[in-house]
Amino acid sequence: MELEKMGTLTASGYCGIVSHTSLKVRTGRSLSISRQEKPLTKRTHCCWLTRVFYRFLVAGFVLLIALLQFPSSASAASPDRYLVRLHFKDRSQLQTWVDNGLDVWEVHGTTALVSLGNGQRLALEAEGFSLSDVNLSARASFPACYRTYDDMLLFLHERESRYPQLLHSFDIGDSWEKQNGLADRDLYVVQLTNLENSQPKPKLFLVAEHHAREIITPEIAMDFIDDLLVNYGQDPTITWLLDNREIWVMPMANPDGYARAAQAEDWRKNANRSERCPDGSPPWSYGVDLNRNYGYQWGLDAGSSPEPCNLTYRGEAPFSEPETQAIRDLVRQQDFDILVSLHSYGRLVLYPWAHTWEPAPDAADLNALATRMAKAVGYIAEQSTGIGYMSSGDTTDWSYGELGIPSFTIEVGGGSFWPACSLKDQIYQELRPALIYAAMAADHPYEVAGGPDVRQIAVDVSEPRIAVRARISDQWTGGNAIEAAELFIETLGEPGTGIALSPSDGDCNTENEWMTTHLDDNVFMQYAGQRVPLFVVAQDATGTRGVPAIAWLDLREYMVPQSQEVTLWATDTGEPAFEIRGGYVYEGSAHNGHILMTVRDTRIYRGAGTLGELLYTLHGNQVQAGEAGPVIYTLRGNEIYDGPAANGHPIFRIENDRLTEVTGSTSEVVFTANVDLAGGTAGNAALLLPILADRRY
Numbered sequence: 001m002e003l004e005k006m007g008t009l010t011a012s013g014y015c016g017i018v019s020h021t022s023l024k025v026r027t028g029r030s031l032s033i034s035r036q037e038k039p040l041t042k043r044t045h046c047c048w049l050t051r052v053f054y055r056f057l058v059a060g061f062v063l064l065i066a067l068l069q070f071p072s073s074a075s076a077a078s079p080d081r082y083l084v085r086l087h088f089k090d091r092s093q094l095q096t097w098v099d100n101g102l103d104v105w106e107v108h109g110t111t112a113l114v115s116l117g118n119g120q121r122l123a124l125e126a127e128g129f130s131l132s133d134v135n136l137s138a139r140a141s142f143p144a145c146y147r148t149y150d151d152m153l154l155f156l157h158e159r160e161s162r163y164p165q166l167l168h169s170f171d172i173g174d175s176w177e178k179q180n181g182l183a184d185r186d187l188y189v190v191q192l193t194n195l196e197n198s199q200p201k202p203k204l205f206l207v208a209e210h211h212a213r214e215i216i217t218p219e220i221a222m223d224f225i226d227d228l229l230v231n232y233g234q235d236p237t238i239t240w241l242l243d244n245r246e247i248w249v250m251p252m253a254n255p256d257g258y259a260r261a262a263q264a265e266d267w268r269k270n271a272n273r274s275e276r277c278p279d280g281s282p283p284w285s286y287g288v289d290l291n292r293n294y295g296y297q298w299g300l301d302a303g304s305s306p307e308p309c310n311l312t313y314r315g316e317a318p319f320s321e322p323e324t325q326a327i328r329d330l331v332r333q334q335d336f337d338i339l340v341s342l343h344s345y346g347r348l349v350l351y352p353w354a355h356t357w358e359p360a361p362d363a364a365d366l367n368a369l370a371t372r373m374a375k376a377v378g379y380i381a382e383q384s385t386g387i388g389y390m391s392s393g394d395t396t397d398w399s400y401g402e403l404g405i406p407s408f409t410i411e412v413g414g415g416s417f418w419p420a421c422s423l424k425d426q427i428y429q430e431l432r433p434a435l436i437y438a439a440m441a442a443d444h445p446y447e448v449a450g451g452p453d454v455r456q457i458a459v460d461v462s463e464p465r466i467a468v469r470a471r472i473s474d475q476w477t478g479g480n481a482i483e484a485a486e487l488f489i490e491t492l493g494e495p496g497t498g499i500a501l502s503p504s505d506g507d508c509n510t511e512n513e514w515m516t517t518h519l520d521d522n523v524f525m526q527y528a529g530q531r532v533p534l535f536v537v538a539q540d541a542t543g544t545r546g547v548p549a550i551a552w553l554d555l556r557e558y559m560v561p562q563s564q565e566v567t568l569w570a571t572d573t574g575e576p577a578f579e580i581r582g583g584y585v586y587e588g589s590a591h592n593g594h595i596l597m598t599v600r601d602t603r604i605y606r607g608a609g610t611l612g613e614l615l616y617t618l619h620g621n622q623v624q625a626g627e628a629g630p631v632i633y634t635l636r637g638n639e640i641y642d643g644p645a646a647n648g649h650p651i652f653r654i655e656n657d658r659l660t661e662v663t664g665s666t667s668e669v670v671f672t673a674n675v676d677l678a679g680g681t682a683g684n685a686a687l688l689l690p691i692l693a694d695r696r697y
């Protein structure tokens with residue numbers, strides 16, 4: 001499947017029209033299709049014009065008599081290939097062309113971009129079709145920046161030795177040519193996860209390159225692997241994903257075919273040559289179309305071909321090929337939670353079914369997940385048949401149909417099977433958010449389907465206050481109003497146990513909201529000197545929660561606050577007069593007080609944080625003004641002196657947690673404290689007391 005669909009067929013599919021078509025297939029048998037098209041989502045957009053158009057199409061089906069018959073492959077022997085635009089009447093005609101082996105690259109409305117050989121061209125022209133030639137600039141090529149099978153092996157082994165805690169590779173089988181002693185290629189898959197975190201984790205499976213010539217897909221798979229490895233410990237989302245997910249990646253499902261593609265051959269299938277096609281030229285040649293060989297609804301003549309030389313030859317039996325057998329066994333064994341199969345090209349996110357126009361039982365949820373992935377990357381989401389024709393025996397129909405795994409075929413960007421080197425990184429970067437989303441959604445895909453996105457998290461730290469603002473949107477996930485959002489620090493908790501965010505405009509009434517929360521100072525004190533993840537999860541008015549977004553709460557630049565906690569109680573009122581907590585000196589209680597000073601190691605700053613004026617420095621038992629100014633207080637024994645003890649006189653006396661002010665010949669108890677003021681961890685606090693007393697009581 002490598003089609004781009006921009007036309008009206010899919011839009012029409014949302015209208016409740018019944019059509020009956022009968023089409024003749026290549027074998028001469030007649031296949032009757034009865035189709036009831038149902039709305040896939042509640043939000044249908046039927047319009048009068050679409051209905052008229054559809055009636056026109058139905059009339060077209062009735063009139064459709066002459067079906068294209070291709071000559072046998074033997075007579076299509078010319079190696080010359082053409083790229084043409086071809087107008088088709090309806091999807092039934094397109095289906096017939098595809099099933100007969102026409103190499104359809106793109107579909108726009110009712111025009112197909114088709115690659116064909118000389119014999120096919122002559123046959124079409126004999127049928128009266130008008131072909132408009134497109135300059136065949138996109139001849140099969142293998143740009144130098146693309147990695148071969150051997151390059152992939154080196155890549156995987158190098159990464160495995162460099163990141164042994166994050167990546168394990170597995171050889172899950174042999175290619176057809178290896179099984180038959182013709183080459184030495186294995187089928188490799190890698191598991192990416194933080195192995196130190198050994199609890200069971202939800203699993204994503206990303207498989208690429210079922211079709212050999214779709215050479216951008218192994219590159220995307222390998223770029224994804226590198227992205228995860230390099231950004232682990234740097235990017236909060238990727239770090240969390242590798243700690244909490246197993247991401248399995250198979251960069252080359254079809255290494256034999258890829259070896260041909262790497263020779264700049266226009267190769268699609270694997271290299272099974274039990275049946276030979278002596279006169280064919282690629283892609284019309286021997287080999288099995290691996291994406292028609294899976295065992296769910298395998299063998300339908302609409303959507304695959306029984307003819308060995310055909311482009312979509314499905315093989316002798318379901319799972320007849322070693323490549324599909326290996327993937328089948330892996331998928332069954334690993335019990336994946338979500339599956340993505342990469343193809344090129346078309347910028348589409350497709351979901352089952354592919355073998356029928358009928359919607360799948362979970363069509364609404366599959367559509368919601370596909371839509372979310374597609375919208376984030378500028379692709380289009382639709383049922384697999386949205387490309388314009390049916391395909392049977394594909395990967396995703398099997399993994400969804402037999403195992404119930406939410407499964408997606410992504411036709412990536414690039415606009416060609418052989419994108420230039422200059423486009424390679426761009427194609428990956430564009431697709432990246434969809435892959436990340438699939439991994440995030442892997443724990444409960446259907447439950448988060450349609451749940452709102454947290455598009456952005458802004459963390460503003462003004463020591464010790466932290467404000468978190470999140471931009472939340474349901475634009476790509478159903479368009480419902482945002483109902484709630486909550487924040488978790490360090491670990492993602494159960495729903496309803498986080499810190500609630502409030503709408504910045506005071507009201508949750510639209511599909512886009514900024515929501516905010518101000519964190520308690522305790523959060524700063526707890527995490528100062530550290531970097532921990534923050535999670536924001538939002539819920540829309542239907543009660544659906546989306547996937548979390550993750551940002552760092554990065555307080556590494558802040559020194560760890562002092563640990564002692566001292567409360568001074570004013571004896572006349574019985575209220576807390578000052579509290580030293582987490583390195584801050586509050587007036588009143590820390591809970592609702594005003595920060596007078598910040599203590600960091602031996603320095604004391606005015607106000608909150610270390611950007612204020614440096615008021616005092618502690619040197620042993622003395623307090624100096626500023627960095628190294630005159631000594632203004634000294635702690636000696638249980639007395640605090642004004643200036644150096646030698647020439648000063650005590651201004652406070654500390655006895656039994658009571659602080660007594662000494663004024664001339666009289667003395668008065670002014671504070672009681674809840675710690676031993678004279679020593680231990682409260683030593684610094686003891687030195688601070690004169691300052692507090694001097695300035696504030």
Ligand SMILES: [Zn+2]
Nearest residue numbers: 001211343344
């Ligand atoms: Zn493909």
